[in-house]
Amino acid sequence: MSYYNYAERVLSQNGYKLTIPRMIVLGLLESSDVSQNAYDMARKITSSGKTVDTVSIYRTLALLKELGLIHEMSEGKFIACQKFDCKDSSHCHHQFVCKSCRKIEEIHVDDRFFVKKIAKIFPKLLIDSHSFKFEGFCEKCK
Ligand SMILES: [Zn+2]
Ligand SMILES: [Zn+2]
Numbered sequence: 001m002s003y004y005n006y007a008e009r010v011l012s013q014n015g016y017k018l019t020i021p022r023m024i025v026l027g028l029l030e031s032s033d034v035s036q037n038a039y040d041m042a043r044k045i046t047s048s049g050k051t052v053d054t055v056s057i058y059r060t061l062a063l064l065k066e067l068g069l070i071h072e073m074s075e076g077k078f079i080a081c082q083k084f085d086c087k088d089s090s091h092c093h094h095q096f097v098c099k100s101c102r103k104i105e106e107i108h109v110d111d112r113f114f115v116k117k118i119a120k121i122f123p124k125l126l127i128d129s130h131s132f133k134f135e136g137f138c139e140k141c142k
């Protein structure tokens, strides 16, 4: 199943209609392997001759984030989840960013033992989430 079709299904399962702004934003997310913010998206939409107001883009991004369909990188920039069909919530999804071409690849590893280990080292803290950012060079750039 494609990302677009999967996202459409998740939206409808949660009672959200696939409106035109949502369709356009999902299309932009699906076709991009670099992170984008609402402003980047608005610019692309305008240059393709369509119009969607920036507020709708912001709202759509907030909704997709809430539904776990996108990951937030830095400065309000988002990337589509590449392992969107993974149903196992016991581990987290991490992102690898190429320092040369900015391409993002999802690091999909089972990290639940790592979190348990850290929790043991810091017993006074209740750690319930974590994030990693991996950087380096992608297959093409290395
Ligand atoms: Zn993901
Ligand atoms: Zn997974």
Ligand SMILES: [Zn+2]
Binding pocket: 098, 099, 100, 101, 102, 103, 137, 138, 139, 140, 141, 142
């Ligand atoms: Zn690269």
